[in-house]
Amino acid sequence: MFVAMNRFEVAPGKSEDFERIWSERESHLDQVPGFLRFALLRGETEGEYISHSTWEDRDAFLAWMESDSFRKGHAGPSLMGILQGPPKVSLYEAAVTQEAGGPSRTE
Amino acid sequence: MFVAMNRFEVAPGKSEDFERIWSERESHLDQVPGFLRFALLRGETEGEYISHSTWEDRDAFLAWMESDSFRKGHAGPSLMGILQGPPKVSLYEAAVTQEAGGPSRTE
Numbered sequence: 001m002f003v004a005m006n007r008f009e010v011a012p013g014k015s016e017d018f019e020r021i022w023s024e025r026e027s028h029l030d031q032v033p034g035f036l037r038f039a040l041l042r043g044e045t046e047g048e049y050i051s052h053s054t055w056e057d058r059d060a061f062l063a064w065m066e067s068d069s070f071r072k073g074h075a076g077p078s079l080m081g082i083l084q085g086p087p088k089v090s091l092y093e094a095a096v097t098q099e100a101g102g103p104s105r106t107e
Numbered sequence: 108m109f110v111a112m113n114r115f116e117v118a119p120g121k122s123e124d125f126e127r128i129w130s131e132r133e134s135h136l137d138q139v140p141g142f143l144r145f146a147l148l149r150g151e152t153e154g155e156y157i158s159h160s161t162w163e164d165r166d167a168f169l170a171w172m173e174s175d176s177f178r179k180g181h182a183g184p185s186l187m188g189i190l191q192g193p194p195k196v197s198l199y200e201a202a203v204t205q206e207a208g209g210p211s212r213t214e
Contacts, residue, residue, distance in 0.1 A: 022203045023213040041199035092148035106130040
């Protein structure tokens with residue numbers, strides 16, 4: 001399992017606009033091979049957000065980055081004036097996973 | 108949906124030990140009400156890890172923190188000498204979520 005996180009620092013007073021853009025976007029993710037799930041996470045500090053996507057493996061994520069679906073998904077409204085700075089991407093491989101009702105599993 | 112992340116900075120050469128402790132732990136999470144899933148994520152920088160748990164809501168997470176199950180799950184081998192510093196907890200509420208094959212959803 002592979003996780004990509006993108007950390008955003010939203011300008012003061014712009015959090016509602018930021019969330020609305022995400023909820024109204026056409027993500028095109030749901031049909032992408034290897035995509036498992038997405039969440040936009042709101043932190044406890046004003047303006048702190050993470051876009052969080054989970055994939056079967058790194059290759060599925062990399063293939064999506066090269067795809068038309070990625071290009072279309074990033075053609076929406078600009079975040080200019082809404083962010084305080086550039087988003088910061090971090091990538092992770094799962095070392096251990098566990099689901100509700102299931103045993104712990106080493107990947 | 109609610110996400111708790113705990114960021115760890117593992118000492119040089121200790122990553123294997125750290126992962127083994129996590130994979131061998133008795134987590135007691137699988138039967139906790141409101142628990143959805145867990146992953147130990149390995150970052151791209153040597154020694155960078157996140158323990159990542161997802162819950163139905165903040166109350167489920169807080170109830171687990173107060174429970175016997177939490178106490179038992181943290182009674183395992185010490186991470187003394189394995190970490191470079193104290194772990195950093197961050198808590199998040201989901202603002203938008205999406206699963207494979209499903210539409211985007213505002214929470």
